[in-house]
Amino acid sequence: MKAAILYSEKMKEYDLGHVLTGERYENFMRLFRDILGGNPDFEIIEPSNATDAELKLVHTEDYIRRVDRCESKDPHDTPLSPGLVRAAKLLAGAGKLAGELIVSGRFDKAFVIGGGVQHARRDHEKGFGIFSDVGLCAENLMLNHGINRILILDVDAHASDGIYHIFCQEPRVLHISIHQNPRTLYPGKGFVDEIGEGDGAGYSVNIPLPPWTSDTAYQYVLRSIFVPLAKEFKPEIIMMIDGSDTHFTDRITQMGLTLKGIKVIGNIVKETAEELCEGKVIDFVGSGYSYDSRVVALGWLASLAGVTGVKIELEEPVPVPDELKKDLRLKETEEIVEFAKIYLGKYWECLVA
Numbered sequence: 001m002k003a004a005i006l007y008s009e010k011m012k013e014y015d016l017g018h019v020l021t022g023e024r025y026e027n028f029m030r031l032f033r034d035i036l037g038g039n040p041d042f043e044i045i046e047p048s049n050a051t052d053a054e055l056k057l058v059h060t061e062d063y064i065r066r067v068d069r070c071e072s073k074d075p076h077d078t079p080l081s082p083g084l085v086r087a088a089k090l091l092a093g094a095g096k097l098a099g100e101l102i103v104s105g106r107f108d109k110a111f112v113i114g115g116g117v118q119h120a121r122r123d124h125e126k127g128f129g130i131f132s133d134v135g136l137c138a139e140n141l142m143l144n145h146g147i148n149r150i151l152i153l154d155v156d157a158h159a160s161d162g163i164y165h166i167f168c169q170e171p172r173v174l175h176i177s178i179h180q181n182p183r184t185l186y187p188g189k190g191f192v193d194e195i196g197e198g199d200g201a202g203y204s205v206n207i208p209l210p211p212w213t214s215d216t217a218y219q220y221v222l223r224s225i226f227v228p229l230a231k232e233f234k235p236e237i238i239m240m241i242d243g244s245d246t247h248f249t250d251r252i253t254q255m256g257l258t259l260k261g262i263k264v265i266g267n268i269v270k271e272t273a274e275e276l277c278e279g280k281v282i283d284f285v286g287s288g289y290s291y292d293s294r295v296v297a298l299g300w301l302a303s304l305a306g307v308t309g310v311k312i313e314l315e316e317p318v319p320v321p322d323e324l325k326k327d328l329r330l331k332e333t334e335e336i337v338e339f340a341k342i343y344l345g346k347y348w349e350c351l352v353a
Helices: 007-015 023-036 062-069 081-104 131-146 161-167 217-233 257-274 293-308 320-325 331-346
Strands: 003-006 042-045 109-113 148-156 172-180 205-211 237-243 283-289
Touching: 003 081, 007 023, 007 081, 023 109, 023 293, 062 081, 081 109, 081 131, 081 237, 081 283, 109 293, 131 148, 131 237, 131 283, 131 293, 148 161, 148 217, 161 205, 161 237, 172 217, 205 217, 205 331, 217 331, 237 257, 237 293, 257 283, 257 293, 283 293, 320 331
Parallel strands: 003 042, 003 109, 109 283, 148 172, 148 237, 172 205, 237 283
Antiparallel strands: none
8 A cells, every 4th residue: 555645734725714724734744744654655745736727627717717816705604815725726736636646556545635625616616615626636537547437435524515516417427425414514405316417317326314423324324325336336446525524523513423433434445445446545634623623633544544554543532422322323324325225226236125
């Protein structure tokens, strides 16, 4: 295993002045260097900003120009500033570079630190996101590197409505989003009947879970939905969007994962990638808004450990509530999975009972 860590100190400019602050990146890198800095399997690589030509693989020229002028249409969640725009282009460049490092054969794992823009659309900033690093990575791989089957797994607590908007008609991209029920959390999208459109029908999968869903239920969804779909789709590369906003201490979500649960998700992705696509995984790890700043960095490290299989000890900084240990949402999760299969069974043999 050889893993690239895409990071630049300039990423700290991605600071929105509310729950998303630039110190998150530095905190993680400090923890990473303390624990894994001497491990030769990891290499820190500094990305460069995406060019306008590269951004146009995903976004409209009018939108790019408006962002350059810092004219925000989402000023509450995504207030534009020159520093934020620079950092957004840097994250987009990191996403593009991550894909190219993987297809070059130099690395089989790549981590975009602070990445995972999931709400931004082709022509609109949204939900903390400006330029789609995930979308740019995928579009570049398909257009310029001959990749024809990409699986995007989003296990962030929020439904990835922006990625759905970008790829809902694209059968070369299988997009699976596992998230908190949109009736209880932003963006209000991501219900089981949102399965894609046109040629992309069946290639968008949304699994909305009830608040306080914990480790066992998440693993059930991955084993019941992600793994069989991946085996039938046969991706050439797997992208994952995650972080730590699914942790039970998060301030703006209400999910119930532990650090161990986050790590296990990464490990399931690792095992699936090893079986299907020579272990090729790009992890956009950037969410997390815990009231305990240690959790954000620990959650990112848990994901990294799961995806790579590196052996590290992870201790919860606060006690896990007893009700989460029982995972009381498992039965409801099983029912949601069966409901999703009704919508998707006509497209996928593996989901037919």
